[in-house]
Amino acid sequence: MSGSTQSLADVAGKSVVEDSADVVIIGSGAAGATAARVLTAAGLDVVVIEEGHAIPRDGFRQDAYSAFKGLWRDFGFQAARGRVLMPILQGRAVGGTTVINGAIMHRLPEKVHAAWERDGAIDDLLSYPGLEATFDQLDRELSVGPAPEAVLGQNNALMRAGVAGIGAKGNLILRNVKDCEGSARCGQGCPNGRKQSMHLTYIPQAIAAGARVYAACRVSKVEIRGGKAVAVLGEFRDPTGDARGPRIRVVAKRAVLLAASAIQTPVLLMKSGVRGGQVGRRFQSHPGTSVMGVFDDKVNMFFGATQGYETTHFWDERMKFESVSVPPEIAATRLPGFGADLQARLARVGHVAQWGVQVRAEAHGRVRPGITGGASVSYDLTNADVARYRLGVKRLVEMMFAAGASEVWPGVHGLPTRLTSPDQARALDTLDDDPRRFHFIAAHLFGTAAMHRDPRAGVVRPDGRCHAVDGLYVVDSSLFPTNLGVNPQHTICAIAWKIAERIAQ
Amino acid sequence: MFRFERRWLLRIFDAIYPGGTAEGLRLGAADVPIEGLLEDIAKRAPFDFVLGLRAGAWVVTLFGPLLTGRFRRFAGLSVPERGEVLEALAHSRLYLLREIPMLLKMVASLGYLGVPQVQRELGVPSVDREPPEWARSKS
Numbered sequence: 096m097s098g099s100t101q102s103l104a105d106v107a108g109k110s111v112v113e114d115s116a117d118v119v120i121i122g123s124g125a126a127g128a129t130a131a132r133v134l135t136a137a138g139l140d141v142v143v144i145e146e147g148h149a150i151p152r153d154g155f156r157q158d159a160y161s162a163f164k165g166l167w168r169d170f171g172f173q174a175a176r177g178r179v180l181m182p183i184l185q186g187r188a189v190g191g192t193t194v195i196n197g198a199i200m201h202r203l204p205e206k207v208h209a210a211w212e213r214d215g216a217i218d219d220l221l222s223y224p225g226l227e228a229t230f231d232q233l234d235r236e237l238s239v240g241p242a243p244e245a246v247l248g249q250n251n252a253l254m255r256a257g258v259a260g261i262g263a264k265g266n267l268i269l270r271n272v273k274d275c276e277g278s279a280r281c282g283q284g285c286p287n288g289r290k291q292s293m294h295l296t297y298i299p300q301a302i303a304a305g306a307r308v309y310a311a312c313r314v315s316k317v318e319i320r321g322g323k324a325v326a327v328l329g330e331f332r333d334p335t336g337d338a339r340g341p342r343i344r345v346v347a348k349r350a351v352l353l354a355a356s357a358i359q360t361p362v363l364l365m366k367s368g369v370r371g372g373q374v375g376r377r378f379q380s381h382p383g384t385s386v387m388g389v390f391d392d393k394v395n396m397f398f399g400a401t402q403g404y405e406t407t408h409f410w411d412e413r414m415k416f417e418s419v420s421v422p423p424e425i426a427a428t429r430l431p432g433f434g435a436d437l438q439a440r441l442a443r444v445g446h447v448a449q450w451g452v453q454v455r456a457e458a459h460g461r462v463r464p465g466i467t468g469g470a471s472v473s474y475d476l477t478n479a480d481v482a483r484y485r486l487g488v489k490r491l492v493e494m495m496f497a498a499g500a501s502e503v504w505p506g507v508h509g510l511p512t513r514l515t516s517p518d519q520a521r522a523l524d525t526l527d528d529d530p531r532r533f534h535f536i537a538a539h540l541f542g543t544a545a546m547h548r549d550p551r552a553g554v555v556r557p558d559g560r561c562h563a564v565d566g567l568y569v570v571d572s573s574l575f576p577t578n579l580g581v582n583p584q585h586t587i588c589a590i591a592w593k594i595a596e597r598i599a600q
Numbered sequence: 601m602f603r604f605e606r607r608w609l610l611r612i613f614d615a616i617y618p619g620g621t622a623e624g625l626r627l628g629a630a631d632v633p634i635e636g637l638l639e640d641i642a643k644r645a646p647f648d649f650v651l652g653l654r655a656g657a658w659v660v661t662l663f664g665p666l667l668t669g670r671f672r673r674f675a676g677l678s679v680p681e682r683g684e685v686l687e688a689l690a691h692s693r694l695y696l697l698r699e700i701p702m703l704l705k706m707v708a709s710l711g712y713l714g715v716p717q718v719q720r721e722l723g724v725p726s727v728d729r730e731p732p733e734w735a736r737s738k739s
Contacts, residue, residue: 156728157728157732158710158714158715158728158732159713160640160710160711160714160732160734161732161733161734163710164644164645169645169646170641170645170649171648172645172646172649178695179695179697241698335644336644389673397724397725422713423709423722424709424710424713425709427705427708427709427712427713428705432687433616433683433686433687433690434615434616434618434621434679434680434682434683434686434707435618435621435622436683436687437616437705438617438618438622438625439621439622440619440623441625442622442722444722445722467647469646499686529696531695534702591661
């Protein structure tokens, strides 16, 4: 039996849409889609509700603004508030953030897993050997492999030289892509349908097995009766326009799965009456910042794998370094200067490389429902975190020069705009730990409905079940007890897979 | 967003990306249809973002010249002088002032570099045959 995708146009004229399923999943990203794939394969009837649009495979050929508007939450302008305003990147489309991410697949680090185990956050369901088997299966199904040399591009190749030049070990990034053409536009949604995002993989699989996907449909709350999640309530509405459609109520016969991200999941819990304790607290992230370097030879970061090279050599110091290609609109924003100076730099943008450092930040923030709807995130890096950025940027500068850069633009307030020697990066050692010196972007969000055996220490049990409500599960990175220090897509899929398997039993 | 605020923003964008100042880059922000982008942002973008953008336009237009010791209106400055005002703000000791030119540059970049003509001048392999919808409505 084949399912369907229904959006605003399909339900026009109805006053209410009513449906029922064994399992209702809120969110269609890495967690929700994976759960849908597992549950439908086990023969369960599944409904997936997604706030964003369903974009056709050939619907991604667009400029950065149009992509942000159509695919990113709040146009990419969502920000955490603290001493700095930190943009938070999240996708909002069928496929979730997998539509706009860099296609990086990293297994859960064993040291992180061991810490979770030691802390009593997980049990046998998430044993490492069990997760390894799931990672292997995900690799096969999502075409995970190293970024191919043929479409590596110079931004990635130069980083390989830079990493080697400072004596560190690096590697081609493992990515979920098939026959990547190196368009360097992952953030705008792959224009060639090569990235194996959820809207091209597990969502179609789930639909083929009978799942019904409601797109452009915003969930307002989970209906809880007698301590049990019984239905999901929402409304069809165009996420980028004014059009509104009917209300929706989907009865959940067995379970409701929250897979709406570490920001929206706790907000939905709170709106549904699950408040207090750890809900919305312990928000964690991997904020990143980047450095640009100018090379005599052409770099052309607009060709190649968007993110094709990395080093986890400094992982124990809570840092990971990656190449980051961005579209010209974003690259230009990061170039120093204004007016004629900026135009002169822009004219040579083809000679610019960009690499970033993401830190496994110690900081904990908090998510609450926003006053005007949506969510409010408060998040402030610790001084120790900022010290890591000072060191991280210094290493990026050293890598750039080791790879042959003629000048480097560190983008740090208090440093010269333009560095011409790695020695100048030593000034970073003497700067204070003020986060306002840097420009950060927060990606990889965790911890706001953490799992733990003890209901005082977590919101959900180690199998994703909510401590306070029967039949209500969290399957996204909200339940991660800590951040990982690596890109979380693979781990999100694997944990959602294991929880879905348990539900299907 | 009022019409005069959009006019202020377009003037600032012209100062960020002036035309004909760099070899190979003939077009400037004033030569491409960014107004459609501003209209779309004003209508659709999150309220606090639009508020920040408008506040940025007010700060630069009304107070920016004073920061560089010029007792004139922003519109009364030459294009290079306007660039100097933005540069001075970007190096301010106050974080919120430093962020204003960054925010304005980001929006200017989304518009200026979002049109295929500018991308072609830069040699960027654009995959879009048509200009973006926000640019089409104003072209």
